[in-house]
Amino acid sequence: GAVVSQHPSRVICKSGTSVKIECRSLDFQATTMFWYRQFPKQSLMLMATSNEGSKATYEQGVEKDKFLINHASLTLSTLTVTSAHPEDSSFYICSARDRKGAREQFFGPGTRLTVL
Amino acid sequence: TQLLEQSPQFLSIQEGENLTVYCNSSSVFSSLQWYRQEPGEGPVLLVTVVTGGEVKKLKRLTFQFGDARKDSSLHITAAQPGDTGLYLCAGGRTGGFKTIFGAGTRLFVKA
Numbered sequence: 123g124a125v126v127s128q129h130p131s132r133v134i135c136k137s138g139t140s141v142k143i144e145c146r147s148l149d150f151q152a153t154t155m156f157w158y159r160q161f162p163k164q165s166l167m168l169m170a171t172s173n174e175g176s177k178a179t180y181e182q183g184v185e186k187d188k189f190l191i192n193h194a195s196l197t198l199s200t201l202t203v204t205s206a207h208p209e210d211s212s213f214y215i216c217s218a219r220d221r222k223g224a225r226e227q228f229f230g231p232g233t234r235l236t237v238l
Numbered sequence: 239t240q241l242l243e244q245s246p247q248f249l250s251i252q253e254g255e256n257l258t259v260y261c262n263s264s265s266v267f268s269s270l271q272w273y274r275q276e277p278g279e280g281p282v283l284l285v286t287v288v289t290g291g292e293v294k295k296l297k298r299l300t301f302q303f304g305d306a307r308k309d310s311s312l313h314i315t316a317a318q319p320g321d322t323g324l325y326l327c328a329g330g331r332t333g334g335f336k337t338i339f340g341a342g343t344r345l346f347v348k349a
Contacts, residue, residue, distance in 0.1 A: 165339050225269045225288075232280045
């Protein structure tokens with residue numbers, strides 16, 4: 123199957139700093155990538171849909187100025203958590219579709235963010 | 239409102255037992271996927287079902303898509319500790335772009 127990587131896998135930062143998370147499709151081109159947030163023992167919550175070369179589409183209730191998404195190429199999308207606060211601590215997961223109209227999403231391994 | 243309802247939410251069983259996880263909706267889906275997620279990792283795709291009534295088998299796992307394409311089930315035969323994880327169903331609706339996820343079923347198989 124298609125492989126998606128995320129970096130870093132784990133990050134601890136101080137409150138007020140910004141953190142960038144990278145999501146890469148390693149063996150395919152991803153026109154669309156998705157960013158999810160997952161709280162402990164809960165399901166995935168879609169934050170935004172990222173399309174290469176255009177602005178991301180954010181879900182209701184997700185602050186676009188807080189969670190900056192850039193989809194610079196067909197294999198890379200980044201999520202920047204700006205001025206992070208402890209309540210932003212969570213598990214962030216990206217996913218990608220390997221072609222337009224594909225049903226399945228391939229997920230990255232996730233990034234555990236802890237804001238002190 | 240959860241468009242995809244999964245049940246049970248949590249299941250703890252002994253090794254060797256059988257179990258079934260359900261994914262139900264009042265809406266029709268063009269396809270449904272099942273994922274398994276282990277703690278600290280991303281979900282891994284297990285299967286996609288597309289046709290109403292379709293049955294797919296993956297070793298000890300049997301997946302079924304309802305005739306009306308509104309529900310799906312996952313049956314595990316002779317569960318093993320390695321089956322422990324969060325099982326997520328997800329679906330795409332006809333004409334829709336987003337994937338909708340169920341809340342998940344957390345399975346714990348005791349040795």
